[in-house]
Amino acid sequence: KDDSSLETIVRKIQDSMTLSKKHKFWETQPVGQFKDIGDTSLPEGLIEPPTPLFEVKQEPYNLPSPYEWTTCDMDSEDTCTEVYNLLKNNYVEDDENMFRFNYSKEFLSWALRPPGYYKSWHIGVRAKASKKLVAFITGIPARIRVRDEVVRMAEINFLCVHKKLRSKRLAPVMIKEVTRRVHLENIWQAAYTAGVVLPTPITTCQYWHRSLNPKKLIDVGFSRLGPRMTMSRTIKLYKLPDSPATPGFRKMELRDVPAVTRLLRNYLSQFVVSPDFDENDVEHWLLPTEGVVDSYLVESPETNDVTDFCSFYTLPSSILGNQNYSILKAAYSYYNVSTKTPLLQLMNDALIVAKQKDFDVFNALDVMRNESFLKELKFGPGDGQLHYYLYNYRIRNALSPSELGLVLL
Ligand SMILES: CNCCCN(C)c1ncc(F)c(N2CC(C(=O)NCc3cnc4ccccn34)C2)n1
Numbered sequence: 142k143d144d145s146s147l148e149t150i151v152r153k154i155q156d157s158m159t160l161s162k163k164h165k166f167w168e169t170q171p172v173g174q175f176k177d178i179g180d181t182s183l184p185e186g187l188i189e190p191p192t193p194l195f196e197v198k199q200e201p202y203n204l205p206s207p208y209e210w211t212t213c214d215m216d217s218e219d220t221c222t223e224v225y226n227l228l229k230n231n232y233v234e235d236d237e238n239m240f241r242f243n244y245s246k247e248f249l250s251w252a253l254r255p256p257g258y259y260k261s262w263h264i265g266v267r268a269k270a271s272k273k274l275v276a277f278i279t280g281i282p283a284r285i286r287v288r289d290e291v292v293r294m295a296e297i298n299f300l301c302v303h304k305k306l307r308s309k310r311l312a313p314v315m316i317k318e319v320t321r322r323v324h325l326e327n328i329w330q331a332a333y334t335a336g337v338v339l340p341t342p343i344t345t346c347q348y349w350h351r352s353l354n355p356k357k358l359i360d361v362g363f364s365r366l367g368p369r370m371t372m373s374r375t376i377k378l379y380k381l382p383d384s385p386a387t388p389g390f391r392k393m394e395l396r397d398v399p400a401v402t403r404l405l406r407n408y409l410s411q412f413v414v415s416p417d418f419d420e421n422d423v424e425h426w427l428l429p430t431e432g433v434v435d436s437y438l439v440e441s442p443e444t445n446d447v448t449d450f451c452s453f454y455t456l457p458s459s460i461l462g463n464q465n466y467s468i469l470k471a472a473y474s475y476y477n478v479s480t481k482t483p484l485l486q487l488m489n490d491a492l493i494v495a496k497q498k499d500f501d502v503f504n505a506l507d508v509m510r511n512e513s514f515l516k517e518l519k520f521g522p523g524d525g526q527l528h529y530y531l532y533n534y535r536i537r538n539a540l541s542p543s544e545l546g547l548v549l550l
Pocket residue numbers: 233234235236240241242298334335336348458504523524525526527549550
């Protein structure tokens with residue numbers, strides 16, 4: 142009976158050790174469960190039917206008393222700055238705490254305001270006393286095709302809890318609150334990623350890095366000098382031409398939106414999971430935006446057809462604790478389509494223009510057809526894995542990364 146008895150304490154420790162709290166939470170959610178892996182009797186698709194809208198909880202979930210919900214108006218410069226600073230100081234770091242993502246204000250404004258976005262899905266938590274923003278989570282609407290079904294989903298991203306408020310169990314209530322607000326808009330599925338394993342990844346991707354400025358990358362500890370390699374030999378190894386090789390390679394312009402949409406829709410149709418982009422989506426997500434997203438295409442000099450496309454987004458990282466550098470300039474491969482120019486040559490041109498724009502490193506996941514160029518273009522495997530998840534949508538067998546045609550920011 143005595144609750145503080147030793148065996149009770151031991152059992153509690155064992156419980157928390159075995160099923161960490163995050164699994165306790167995810168076992169209550171309509172997501173693929175570890176215990177269901179391999180159970181072919183379970184149908185692919187919807188896990189739970191939609192709730193009638195009048196049954197969706199109308200009021201926000203309860204927060205611990207010192208905190209309150211706030212909706213972050215990303216049209217407001219001041220709110221954008223608050224969100225930027227929260228993420229700059231408290232968002233994802235690498236395992237050795239040497240780098241932390243430093244999404245820019247312009248990037249956040251772009252990433253969170255696609256066609257049809259909902260302000261109510263840009264959710265913040267403030268301390269009642271100081272009114273300081275201490276946590277954030279977002280959703281944006283997206284049409285995602287899974288095999289031959291286009292599903293309206295929310296893409297959930299930027300979950301961030303201030304370092305000082307960790308392990309207060311804020312994340313589960315923030316996830317429930319964004320889910321509630323997504324349900325209120327009659328959307329019942331979601332897509333999200335994490336660097337950690339949760340129930341249950343639809344696929345697990347590997348990051349690959351292509352050095353553009355090897356000296357800086359070695360100086361800041363992002364990469365190490367290879368065995369039997371000198372710095373000058375390393376710089377020569379990663380050297381790139383001064384300009385792209387492909388005739389007709391140029392920046393994408395507004396007039397290219399219809400052609401790029403056709404090209405991209407056709408290319409993405411080969412993957413099991415991919416966005417169902419229309420021209421409005423392509424104009425928002427892929428038209429070049431300075432310091433946010435760069436996109437190039439190949440216009441055949443003979444026929445004036447748009448035959449190929451490549452794009453990358455700008456996501457710098459703060460370098461924590463280095464005397465000489467404070468920012469790592471990283472480009473992340475976004476959507477690439479090759480129909481005439483070999484993908485290898487197209488991506489080498491992407492590396493060339495990224496180097497011209499003074500990026501230090503070009504990152505890519507092993508999704509879509511990226512595997513085919515990574516090693517040959519001198520990408521090295523990274524330490525970070527990215528797991529992709531769907532909420533309330535079962536995929537019977539995990540996909541291989543090459544079946545995934547979806548890049549989340
Ligand atoms: C949809 N949202 C995913 C985006 C978050 N993304 C980009 C991300 N999620 C987990 C990762 F593992 C990761 N990696 C890029 C690779 C890398 O560059 N590793 C060194 C490094 C440099 N800066 C940072 C900052 C944070 C973590 C690792 N960092 C590993 N990227």
